[in-house]
Amino acid sequence: MIEVFAVGGFLEIGRNMTLIKYKDEAVIIDMGLHMDRYIEYTEDEDIEDLTADELMQAGAIPNIKDIMKYKDIVKAIIPTHVHLDHVGAIPFLANNFKAPILCTGFAGAFLNEILSEHDFKLNNKIITLNNNATYKISKNITVEFINMTHSTPDTVMVAVKTPEGSVLYCNDFKFDKSPTLGEKPNFEKLKKLKKVKLLIVDSLYADREGKTPSESVARELLKDVVLGVNADKNTIIITTFSSHIARLKSIIESGKKLNRKIIFLGRSLSKYTQAAESCGLVRFSDQVEIVKWGSKVKKKLSQLQKEKSRNKLMLVVTGHQAEPKAVLSKMAYNGFFDFKKGDVVVFSCKVIPNEINERNRKRLERQLEKYNLRIFKDVHVSGHASKEDLRDLITLVKPEHIVPAHADVPKSEAMKKLCIETGFKNIHLIKEGQKLEIK
Ligand SMILES: [Zn+2]
Structure with missing residues (x-):
């Protein structure tokens, strides 16, 4: 059985954090800020010298109280990219876990920038991996990075592989076949994934027709x-x-x-x-x-x-x-x-x-x-997948279960509708504090 804990960023937009547990080990993916609440609190997006308690109370970082019972079994903290809603709570929360931070080069360099600028003392070792790395955490858990395109470079999807199958974590991405910096998405690797038990998927624009432009x-x-x-x-x-x-x-x-x-x-x-x-x-x-x-x-x-x-x-x-x-x-x-x-x-x-x-x-x-x-104004295209990109993703990886993420209730419902019309039925809308058991 694989257990998935929605710590933050489910049925809400921001403070992304998920804990994935298999037997007596766990990994955490993303540890981010809730940008609206953070900026409301600090008037800026810069990382400030604030305490975790006050930020948790303001709802600006994930509430980790429920998962603290697993603090000793967490083997890695894995931010998927540098956006603050994925990486910004690390300076405030990572010390609670005796685990290294596994990330790509840009995320690692950015974390070091923040840490050197402030008085944060992080006990976690930062291990940088390439965008398509495979990292064996233990006998039972292997983590695989899959290069992705997004509105910031060095973004990855993360497959957490266990003997019972994988959890594929896909916050945030778009399918850009003509990126202007970095490599195209690694479709080959996605295609080769076997036994995807659960897909956690960026549903921010599940309600937007078509595909997101390059x-x-x-x-x-x-x-x-x-x-x-x-x-x-x-x-x-x-x-x-x-x-x-x-x-x-x-x-x-x-x-x-x-x-x-x-x-x-x-x-x-x-x-x-x-x-x-x-x-x-x-x-x-x-x-x-x-x-x-x-x-x-x-x-x-x-x-x-x-x-x-x-x-x-x-x-x-x-x-x-x-x-x-x-x-x-x-x-x-x-x-x-x-x-x-x-x-x-x-x-x-x-x-x-x-x-x-x-x-x-x-x-x-x-x-x-x-x-x-x-x-x-609006001289811009988004870094998040739209409806047809999402349809391509689920068709490609054929997950047994799907959890919409990075989306409020209406957008998560739109993702559910899309999954059902594409032929996938096990869709779970879970929110902060809830747990899903995948057998
Ligand atoms: Zn992002």
Whole structure:
């Protein structure tokens, strides 16, 4: 019997964490923040020096009280990629388990970035593996990574193999056959998986028709705007997800085509770029200037606006969700930048739908409009699979049981409907604190 504990991220979006137990051993997959609640609590997405108790109380990290009885049998903690809703609770919770962290290079480098910046002392050893690695945890449990595409590089699906079959964990992914950074999804490996007892699957867009476009489509959308707009006399300002290294690469390519000086401004941009460089994914620092800290950002911006060549600048800034502490908000509200009529602002992202983000973004857009700027929104494609990608996945791996994850109730219901119409019947909607026994 394989037991699966929904610790966080089931019938809710955020704080992903699952414990998978076989006999007297267990592994944990993902240990993430609930971003809405975390940002509500801290006003920013940066990892702060807070205690696990206060964050757990605020619902900003998974509630691990129920699984603490298994703390001594946990053999590994496996974050699937660097997004904070998968990796962000590690600094607060991982010390409860005497187990190493197994992850890909980018996730490992990013964790080291966070840890070196703060006072977190992690007792867990970080072991980085390649994106298609097989790692034997014990006689009974082997973990297999399967390279996947998503909105951040080095993302994997994880197959936890036991003598009774596998649990395949598929949060988060999309099937992108033309990625602009990294390898295509490893379909061969998915095809070869045998006896998939349970599929835990990203159902965020189970209710969205069709397939999610490739990141190469986003690159074209971006080029179309940035190279197409006539902004010869103006500064171009772009904001996107800081962990979206492929998108940042496309932004740099566009900026270089225009012969603009490219400057990255903001803490999280700098952190993710450094992590991506230290694990050898990209080398941006040869091509762009990176300014990390708030005080230096302010100084840099005031120095730049005095330059005559402000029409030769491309500023890449934090603040795509209009977070109050991010650089774009400070440019708009705190006078960090002297906008000129006709300056271009590109949001290469979408608004993550929740009350705070929507309110912040509306307010920021109204503020930006006061400067008579040219605003381009939603220059973006998602990193999550849509309905037809999900249908392809379940058809490919033929799981005995399916648990929708990374989705609220309506989206999980949409996944259930899709599974049933595709011919799969054992669908389980479980929520935080619940357990599923697979025989
Ligand atoms: Zn993600």
